[in-house]
Amino acid sequence: MALSRRRFMILAASVASTTVLSTESRADAPLLAESDPTALALGYKADAAKVDKTKFPRFQVGQTCANCQLYQGKPGSVTGPCPTYGGKLVYAKGWCNAYVKKA
Numbered sequence: 001m002a003l004s005r006r007r008f009m010i011l012a013a014s015v016a017s018t019t020v021l022s023t024e025s026r027a028d029a030p031l032l033a034e035s036d037p038t039a040l041a042l043g044y045k046a047d048a049a050k051v052d053k054t055k056f057p058r059f060q061v062g063q064t065c066a067n068c069q070l071y072q073g074k075p076g077s078v079t080g081p082c083p084t085y086g087g088k089l090v091y092a093k094g095w096c097n098a099y100v101k102k103a
């Protein structure tokens, strides 16, 4: 029990530090490439219309980074940071399988 609590605390600290780093203003952050290994694994497309719906059946028309809970771009921005990719910039009209509908 103590070990799992310790592991949880280490994991929580790791996630928290990653979140802090990725929520900083990153106007100079690099643009996420579709060829990035994580982007490939999660089916990221800079244009949601190009998502492979066979490989990623979670995708529904209308879902884009702009209306994803994780998107950190300003409303109306063309790109914005995404913590899924360490704060790299993703296109507002993009999409990936980590999509979470904005509450």
Ligand code: SF4
Residues within 6 Å of the ligand: 044, 064, 065, 066, 068, 069, 070, 071, 072, 082, 083, 084, 090, 094, 095, 096, 097, 098, 099, 100
């Ligand atoms: S997690 Fe959300 S904001 Fe980030 S790339 Fe995927 S759909 Fe876009």
